[in-house]
Amino acid sequence: MSEKINMVNMKINGMEISVPENYTILEAARENGIDIPTLCYLKDVSKTGACRMCIVEIKGARALQASCVYPVSEGLEVLTNTKKVRDQRRVTLELLLSDHDRKCLSCPRNQKCELQALADDLGVENIPFEGEMNTYDIDEVSASIVRDNNKCVLCRRCVNMCKNVQTVSVIDTMERGFRTKVGSAFDMSLADTACVNCGQCIISCPTGALREKNNTKEVWNAIADDSKVVIVQTAPAVRAALGEEFGYPMGTAVTGKMAAALRRLGFDKVFDTDTGADLTIMEEANELVERIKNGGKLPMITSCSPGWVKFCEHNFPDFLDNLSSCKSPHEMFGAIIKSYYAEKHGIDPKSIFMVSVMPCVAKKFEAGRPEMECGGLRDVDAVISTRELADMIKEAGIMFSKLPDEEFDQPFERASGAGVIFGATGGVMEAALRTAADTLGGKSVEEIEYHGVRGVEGIKEATVNMGGMDVKVAVAHGLGNARKLLENIRDGKADYHFIEIMACPGGCVNGGGQPIVASKDKMDKDLRVERAKAIYSEDRASGIRKSHENPDMVTLYNEYLEKPGSHRAHELLHTTYTSRGLF
Amino acid sequence: MAIPFKGTKEQEEQLKAVIAAHKGEKGATIPVLHEAQDIYGYLPIEVQKMIAEGLGVSLAEVYGIVTFYTQFSLNPKGEHPIGVCLGTACYVKGSGDILEKLKDILKIDVGECTDDGKFSLDATRCIGACGLAPVMTIGDDVHGRLTVDQVEGIVKQYS
Numbered sequence: 001m002s003e004k005i006n007m008v009n010m011k012i013n014g015m016e017i018s019v020p021e022n023y024t025i026l027e028a029a030r031e032n033g034i035d036i037p038t039l040c041y042l043k044d045v046s047k048t049g050a051c052r053m054c055i056v057e058i059k060g061a062r063a064l065q066a067s068c069v070y071p072v073s074e075g076l077e078v079l080t081n082t083k084k085v086r087d088q089r090r091v092t093l094e095l096l097l098s099d100h101d102r103k104c105l106s107c108p109r110n111q112k113c114e115l116q117a118l119a120d121d122l123g124v125e126n127i128p129f130e131g132e133m134n135t136y137d138i139d140e141v142s143a144s145i146v147r148d149n150n151k152c153v154l155c156r157r158c159v160n161m162c163k164n165v166q167t168v169s170v171i172d173t174m175e176r177g178f179r180t181k182v183g184s185a186f187d188m189s190l191a192d193t194a195c196v197n198c199g200q201c202i203i204s205c206p207t208g209a210l211r212e213k214n215n216t217k218e219v220w221n222a223i224a225d226d227s228k229v230v231i232v233q234t235a236p237a238v239r240a241a242l243g244e245e246f247g248y249p250m251g252t253a254v255t256g257k258m259a260a261a262l263r264r265l266g267f268d269k270v271f272d273t274d275t276g277a278d279l280t281i282m283e284e285a286n287e288l289v290e291r292i293k294n295g296g297k298l299p300m301i302t303s304c305s306p307g308w309v310k311f312c313e314h315n316f317p318d319f320l321d322n323l324s325s326c327k328s329p330h331e332m333f334g335a336i337i338k339s340y341y342a343e344k345h346g347i348d349p350k351s352i353f354m355v356s357v358m359p360c361v362a363k364k365f366e367a368g369r370p371e372m373e374c375g376g377l378r379d380v381d382a383v384i385s386t387r388e389l390a391d392m393i394k395e396a397g398i399m400f401s402k403l404p405d406e407e408f409d410q411p412f413e414r415a416s417g418a419g420v421i422f423g424a425t426g427g428v429m430e431a432a433l434r435t436a437a438d439t440l441g442g443k444s445v446e447e448i449e450y451h452g453v454r455g456v457e458g459i460k461e462a463t464v465n466m467g468g469m470d471v472k473v474a475v476a477h478g479l480g481n482a483r484k485l486l487e488n489i490r491d492g493k494a495d496y497h498f499i500e501i502m503a504c505p506g507g508c509v510n511g512g513g514q515p516i517v518a519s520k521d522k523m524d525k526d527l528r529v530e531r532a533k534a535i536y537s538e539d540r541a542s543g544i545r546k547s548h549e550n551p552d553m554v555t556l557y558n559e560y561l562e563k564p565g566s567h568r569a570h571e572l573l574h575t576t577y578t579s580r581g582l583f
Numbered sequence: 584m585a586i587p588f589k590g591t592k593e594q595e596e597q598l599k600a601v602i603a604a605h606k607g608e609k610g611a612t613i614p615v616l617h618e619a620q621d622i623y624g625y626l627p628i629e630v631q632k633m634i635a636e637g638l639g640v641s642l643a644e645v646y647g648i649v650t651f652y653t654q655f656s657l658n659p660k661g662e663h664p665i666g667v668c669l670g671t672a673c674y675v676k677g678s679g680d681i682l683e684k685l686k687d688i689l690k691i692d693v694g695e696c697t698d699d700g701k702f703s704l705d706a707t708r709c710i711g712a713c714g715l716a717p718v719m720t721i722g723d724d725v726h727g728r729l730t731v732d733q734v735e736g737i738v739k740q741y742s
Contacts, residue, residue: 169641176651185646186628193643583632583642 010076025067025078026054030523036080037089037118039096040155041068042204042519045165051155052092053118056080064088090122098129099178100207101150107208114206114518115153136181141189143368144197144213144361144512149181152209157519158182158201165505166479168311170195182209194314194582196479198307198503199361199512212361212513216392218382222353223266230353232267233333234258236274237359237423237508238386240534244515245390246400251530253538256405261393262357263406272408273356274415276333277422277431280304281547282557283573284326284428285435286564288498292440292471297321299474299489299496302428304328306366307503307512309577311479316486317579322499325574327379329422330356330363331372334379335572340560341411349377356383359423359511362503371575385513416550417539424532425477425507426453426460429500433464433473434546440467448545454536456506456528459485461496472496478505509535586659586700588629597622598630602637611638612648616655625656658696661703663741665689666720670709677731678717682706684734685719701742 005020012029019028029036040051049066056067059077064085067078079085097119104110136149156173159182163169170193174183184193202210222230243254262270288300303309303324312319327335334354342349356363360383366372367380384392393400407413418434421427430450437445452462453473458481461474474496476485482501488494504511506528517527544550561569601618605611615638619630626649635642649655667673667682682704686692689702696703712718715727719734726737 163641163644170643172641172643172647174647174650183643185631185642582636 008072008074008076010072010074010078012078013080019072021072023072025056025058025065025070025072025076027523028072029056029067029078029080034080035520036067037121038068038519039114039118039153039206040157042157042160043522045204046155046157046160048156048160051096051153053089055085055088055092057082057085086122090124093118093122093124094127095129096153097124097127098131099133100153101133101148102127107151108211108214109151109208109516112516112518113208116207117518132178134178134181139183139189139191140213141191142195142197142213143191143365145190145195145199145202146211146213147183147190148209148211149183150209151207152182153207154180154182155206156182157204157206158210161200161204164480166196166198166200166503167483168194168196168198168479171201194580196307196310196314196503197362197365197512198479200504202361202512203510203514203516206519212385212388213364214388215364215382215384216388219355219384219392222355222382225353227351228353229268229347229351230266230355231269231271231337232262232355232357233271233273233276233330233337234262234357234389235330235359235423235508236277236420236427236535237511237514237531238357238389239538240423240509240531241359241514242386242390243400244517245387246393248401250517250525250527251533253534254400255538256407257400257403259408260403260406261398261400262389264398264403265392265396267355269409271333271337271412272415272419273330273333273358274419274422275412275550275552276329276331276336277304277419277428278416278547278550278553279332279336279556279573280326280329280422280428281418281431281435282553282564283332283569284324285432285439285547287324287326288432288436289439290565292469292497299499300324301498302432302500302502303575304422304428305502305504305508306360306362308479308482308501310362310365310580311482311503313578313580314582315483317581318490319486320577320579323577325570325576327372327573327575328363328366329419330358330383331366331379331575332573335374336556338377338379339374339572340556344559349375353382354378354380356380357386357389358383359386359508359514360504361385361512363513369575374572386511387513387515390515411555412552414544414550414552416547417542417545418547419550420535420538420542423508423535424454425456425502425528426450426475426500427507427535428502429453429473429475429498431547432498432500433466433471435548436471437464437466438546438548440469440471442467444546453500454532456526471498473498473500475500477502477507479503506532586627586696586698588627590623590629594622595633598633599637602634606638612640612645613652616645616649620655625659627657627659656694658694658703659700661696662701663722664703664705665738666705666707666710668708668710668712668716668718668720669706670713672709672713673717676716678719678729680731681717681719681729681734684731685738688735688738702738 007018008021039053049069054067055064057079139147239255243252301322338349364383372379418431476482509531510528631645635645
């Protein structure tokens with residue numbers, strides 16, 4: 001920010017404007033109230049000028065130019081709204097649509113599709129081009145992600161996300177010309193690749209070509225089955241984004257209405273995964289302190305993000321011993337519900353159907369991992385995304401905005417603020433530090449907000465003094481940043497005691513299961529920042545802000561688990577990892 | 584991919600040397616693929632994995648390049664490679680039908696190889712034998728003035 005950026009003067013549609021010299025025409029126009037249609041452009045992810053939807057006329061230029069990649073310059077004169085521009089954009093779109101599976105009514109992105117919106121905006125009345133169409137088999141083998149290339153417009157937003165941002169690189173463009181398609185090598189299913197299921201491809205996709213594996217049917221069936229006790233838990237990031245599906249501004253926490261909606265959907269008990277997060281912190285902070293005191297493997301790396309865990313298993317098997325052995329919060333909570341809670345309330349654990357509502361599609365894969373069980377019972381029986389929950393609420397005819405604000409069910413109705421901030425990058429670290437600082441120092445530490453680990457910078461580092469010891473920590477979000485951080489450690493360029501990694505840029509608030517935000521809106525605001533606000537304000541409003549001060553935790557350990565890291569805690573709450581290789 | 588991979592230790596050593604020579608170069612993938620195809624005759628998944636791992640690029644990217652450029656082949660050449668000329672003269676004399684007949688008999692598409700490794704099928708540009716149109720080649724043999732009815736008998740001579 002300290003570098004001075006010069007301004008240039010230019011004209012758009014006859015209007016004199018002054019914009020920073022590093023802008024593109026698209027950015028200059030948007031900032032001055034002129035909307036240029038885009039399709040392949042996605043801020044910070046994809047900027048290729050390939051789809052030709054954003055073409056504009058430039059005085060003196062030979063042909064129409066793609067405004068998303070055209071830099072501004074002094075004296076530039078641009079026209080964004082001439083007949084020539086409008087006609088050419090429309091023809092390009094009609095050609096795209098001529099090889100598109102136009103079954104919009106039954107498409108999961110119906111009314112949330114950027115291609116559909118463009119057709120509406122650009123005045124497409126019919127598609128005059130009829131010819132050969134590509135038809136593809138739908139890849140629905142993955143537990144998390146469905147790929148339907150019949151809906152693909154070859155914008156490559158998913159490819160750029162997977163390859164350049166996440167560095168997972170399991171999809172690319174294949175073949176050429178009319179046969180060009182996006183897919184994995186040798187037409188493999190995503191399930192057979194090193195895909196980590198983060199679902200960032202889904203929220204990058206402008207159409208219905210990528211979507212989550214839908215699990216709502218299983219949930220509806222369980223609710224309809226009287227022999228089942230159907231218990232639901234919701235992750236912290238869900239409340240920060242669910243409202244967007246019902247017209248609330250981004251960053252509105254809808255915790256109370258969400259709890260009310262879940263009850264009306266027919267769940268028998270409505271719990272908060274934040275309680276699971278508190279439990280994770282109890283175990284993870286203990287594990288960290290033990291590793292530091294007893295010369296265990298350091299740095300210890302968080303294991304809450306299943307996308308990150310699978311990324312580590314494929315790409316950094318030499319770091320598997322660094323991963324915390326803690327299961328993720330919803331798995332821990334599921335295990336506690338089917339053991340402690342069932343026992344205490346006289347419920348047959350076999351009759352419990354545990355549903356997790358997650359901002360994440362990797363959680364679907366995680367819930368199916370063979371390790372995630374105890375005594376032959378799955379910790380979690382079904383995972384649905386924030387989007388799927390919104391769909392269920394709509395299908396049930398629940399008027400979300402008219403719902404009262406309700407509480408979560410007892411006995412776990414009051415999770416700590418530390419549990420809430422799990423949903424944003426830096427949150428797990430901060431929550432763990434709040435507890436570890438008290439444990440290592442032997443007293444309650446007053447200063448509990450660790451601002452050094454907050455925010456959307458890719459890799460954050462801090463040194464925290466705890467009980468007289470300098471603990472070096474780092475936070476990375478987005479797997480490209482995680483790769484950088486781990487390579488630095490491998491090369492001996494950095495070392496830490498404790499690292500938090502979340503697979504998704506911005507953390508769970510921007511998870512692959514969250515409401516999809518159109519590329520246009522992403523130009524205007526950073527949803528990672530907006531949604532995180534909802535989470536941090538809930539933390540600040542919370543009476544309990546440290547996991548170990550949550551009275552439910554005290555009771556749970558007194559009555560059942562004894563102490564963090566106990567034999568029973570290990571049986572229920574900890575897990576193991578598998579080296580998976582790259583291919 | 585019905586044909587089992589029969590790469591030898593020597594071929595693998597050669598490929599490793601090629602990868603080592605190009606490693607770190609910008610745009611190394613395409614030259615390495617060319618040399619790999621010279622070594623193995625084609626680019627099966629086993630070879631592409633070695634290249635991806637060796638150069639530190641994704642398998643998806645390597646496969647994307649291989650399927651983009653027509654000079655790269657995913658399939659080996661058969662013991663008797665068949666080429667059908669689709670140059671102008673042969674085409675107007677009906678070589679398109681000859682090609683269809685071959686696909687039908689061999690149950691493979693252009694660019695593929697039969698499961699037993701005997702025949703592979705390619706469509707070629709003009710081979711300069713227009714006077715014999717329509718023409719197909721099997722190995723080094725040229726078969727000219729073909730009719731669709733003759734194709735099966737000719738192929739049988741090689742099986």
